[in-house]
Structures are given as C-alpha cells and as structure tokens.
Amino acid sequence: MNEPLPPAIDPANPSIHRWPDLGLTLIHDFITPAEEAVMIAAFHAVTPETTIKKRISQHYGHHFDYTTFGVTSRPTPLPEYISSFLPRLPLFPDRISTGATSDPPCPITPDDGDVLPDQFTVQYYPPGAGIPPHVDTHSMFSEALYSLSYGSAVPMMFRQAGQNEARKLRLPKRSLGGGGTEAPVAAATTAPEHPSWELLLPARSLLVMTGASRYGYVHGIKGRKTDMVGGEAVARQGRYSITMRSVRRGERVGCECAFPGVCDARVREEEEAAEGR
Ligand SMILES: [Zn+2]
DSSP: OBOOOOOEEOTTOTTEEEEGGGTEEEETTOSOHHHHHHHHHHHHHSSOGGGTTSOEEEEEEEEEETTTTEEEEEEEOOOHHHHTTGGGSOOOGGGOOSSOTTSOOOTTOGGGTTTSOOEEEEEEEOTTOOEEEEOOOTTTBOSOEEEEEESSOEEEEEEEOOHHHHHHHTSOGGGGSSOOSSOOSSSOOOSOOOOEEEEEEOTTOEEEEOHHHHHTEEEEEOOOSEEEETTEEEEOOOEEEEEEEOBOOGGGOOOOOSOGGGOHHHHHHHHHHHTTO
16 A cells, blocks of 8 residues: 655644645644543444444534535534534635634534535444545535544545546436445446555544545545554554535535546536536
C-alpha cells in the first residue's frame, strides 16, 4: 500500500498536517481522551449492543434524502458532545460570506448552511469493517467535508477518480441499486485505475477534505482485520466517526468544480441537454 506524500506541518501547530495540493488537512488530537470517552458512551447509550454487528449510523442535524436529493423535514437536535466541539471546528475564510470568523458557529441556521456543517452522521465500524470507495455528492454538500475519528485509528484509502468512476456516475439510474453516495461496486471496470494510497486517521483526529481530495478523489476504508502501521501488523479495533457536511440549499445547489468527470451537477446538465431541455 502506497503512503501519501509527506505533509506540510504547520509551524505554529505541529498537530496540523496539510497536503495543500490535495486540499487535505489532518488535525491530530482534535478532541481530548476525556471527550472521546464521553462520545463513545453517548453512542452506546442510544444504540442497542445487539444491533452493532456491522457498520451503523446515527443522524443529527439536517437529514439528507438520497432518493429525492433534498433536505427532509425537521433537523434532529445535536447531542451535547457534538455541539461542544463545534466552536473549535476550523472554518474556511474564503468560503465565509457572513462576516467575522469570530462569530460563534450556529450549526443549524440555514443562512449559514454553506459554511458550517449542519448535517452529522455518527458511525460505528466494528473491527474489520470498511466502507466502499466513493465520492460524496458535489452538488448537494458544500465544499468542506469533515471526518472526526475516535475509538481507534484506521487507514483511509484515497485514489484519484478516473474513467471508471465517471462511467459509474453515468449509468442508468435503475442500475444504481437505490442510489446513495457510495458508488455502485458491481459496475464493469476496464480502464486502469489510478494508484491508491492510505492515510492513517488516528483516534481523536479531524480530517478535512476540500479541493481535489473532496471533488476529484474517491475515499473509502478497506475492510481488514489487520492494518500495517509503521511496519507492524495491528489488529483493527472498533472505530467511530462523525462525518460533518453542510447541505446546499436553493441557489447554492450545484457545483463548478474542476472534476467534471465525477461531478453529479455536470452529469445532471448532460442528462438535461440529452433530453433537449
Ligand atoms: Zn463538482
């Protein structure tokens, strides 16, 4: 498995690692071990142990309906353990249209929806579990995607999206098996794939994807019982994550990224053009 290029380490804060060309940032120790313990306990307090044999999710904030591509009804209030770390979330000043960055984040305010995450997916991955490589929808979520890892470390796989992904995105809808953000796995693959590499996401780290890593790369987690970490085989433990996204609404729905091959907004334009609309 390939390693990513060495990161640029923030001189003012060595826990912040950046890959500027990829728009990728990894912040180590974003939460404390005490916060992590509270979060794990809170997850299990609302999820019966008997149901966690495979990857499972809890949803907070705005709900996104992948069949209608829209926000559904009322947001689910955030648990305290999420709202308590939200003020520390790094924002992206070039994306902020509402003024001072010192404004306290208000995660479920629609007017701020293009900047601050308002959709939260808490997931538990049992030991060995993964998630297929996918590109999150471009048109319905703002640029920055956040993933907070806790419980244990896991390697996240990245690979530049290519012709295979572009073709999958253009398959007739009925073959997509109910839709979703995850690319269908059964599609034929003939074009050679770009090389993949894995980035270890330590427990309590925050990954932020923007730019190329957000729009032009697939990301996923290989299902494995053992990971190679620093040359040593390490048994994979249960891992939790919180994926944080901002749902685009109204005029903000759409995308003008530099990766039209895997851009669902461009695919929709192509389909509309083909139908003569
Ligand atoms: Zn796009």
